[in-house]
Amino acid sequence: MSDQSIDPSAVAESELATRRGVFRAVAFRDPEDGNEHLALVLGPLGEGEDVLVRVHSECVTGDAMGALRCECGDQLDAALDRIVGEGRGVLVYLRGHEGRGIGLLAKFRTLALQDEQGLDTVDSATVLGLPVDARDYGPAARVLRHLEVRSVRLLTNNPDKGRSLEDHGVKVASRVPLLMPARAQNRAYLAAKRDRLGHDLPHLDPPPNGSDPALG
Numbered sequence: 001m002s003d004q005s006i007d008p009s010a011v012a013e014s015e016l017a018t019r020r021g022v023f024r025a026v027a028f029r030d031p032e033d034g035n036e037h038l039a040l041v042l043g044p045l046g047e048g049e050d051v052l053v054r055v056h057s058e059c060v061t062g063d064a065m066g067a068l069r070c071e072c073g074d075q076l077d078a079a080l081d082r083i084v085g086e087g088r089g090v091l092v093y094l095r096g097h098e099g100r101g102i103g104l105l106a107k108f109r110t111l112a113l114q115d116e117q118g119l120d121t122v123d124s125a126t127v128l129g130l131p132v133d134a135r136d137y138g139p140a141a142r143v144l145r146h147l148e149v150r151s152v153r154l155l156t157n158n159p160d161k162g163r164s165l166e167d168h169g170v171k172v173a174s175r176v177p178l179l180m181p182a183r184a185q186n187r188a189y190l191a192a193k194r195d196r197l198g199h200d201l202p203h204l205d206p207p208p209n210g211s212d213p214a215l216g
């Protein structure tokens with residue numbers, strides 16, 4: 001449980017007009033990790049039940065630079081589209097999550113190893129003595145509580161993310177898949193998520209004849 005709450009002095013809000021419309025943007029400094037995170041809120045959340053929520057890990061290469069070797073940028077766009085489609089929801093953008101929590105420099109070291117030695121995202125971290133996934137979802141739980149969100153429909157393909165949020169006291173009513181079509185550049189990345197990290201990516205499963213149109 002993350003019982004710490006966010007002090008009002010560590011929160012600031014603004015309206016944020018975006019390409020998709022106007023959000024309520026909430027910046028907050030988390031009392032435990034000290035990072036400044038962001039939540040975008042759309043629509044009145046009412047009683048805070050069954051709110052469509054994306055908890056998105058920062059990936060500056062994918063989210064901001066349009067890099068194609070992961071699907072983070074595509075997922076960020078799709079999640080915002082889904083929230084706008086419902087007219088109600090929250091995107092929590094977690095800083096300090098870069099590289100599954102190891103930081104940008106270390107992520108780039110794993111990327112170099114993947115390119116040079118053909119290792120996947122898991123082995124490239126392990127070989128370097130780095131954690132495979134060091135992300136803490138406490139800040140997301142705290143801001144959702146601050147926003148009076150009581151239960152969430154969580155946009156993710158990662159079952160561990162739902163479990164981690166529940167460990168921090170978030171009621172996850174359901175998990176909503178956020179499946180992106182694979183690209184040539186992120187096939188290996190997606191396959192490692194499915195095969196090494198237990199993500200639900202059914203659209204990647206090869207059909208019985210061995211060819212895989214989903215990956216085409």
Ligand SMILES: Nc1nc2c(ncn2[C@@H]2O[C@H](COP(=O)(O)OP(=O)(O)OP(=O)(O)O)[C@@H](O)[C@H]2O)c(=O)[nH]1
Nearest residue numbers: 057058059070097098099100107110121156157158
């Ligand atoms: N260590 C490491 N991290 C990476 C690599 N590629 C992307 N990441 C990071 O992975 C994080 C996203 O995590 P993912 O495992 O792709 O997805 P997820 O958030 O667990 O699951 P979804 O909710 O389904 O998106 C981002 O912070 C990226 O910076 C890599 O090659 N190595």
Ligand SMILES: [Zn+2]
Nearest residue numbers: 059062070072
């Ligand atoms: Zn990414």
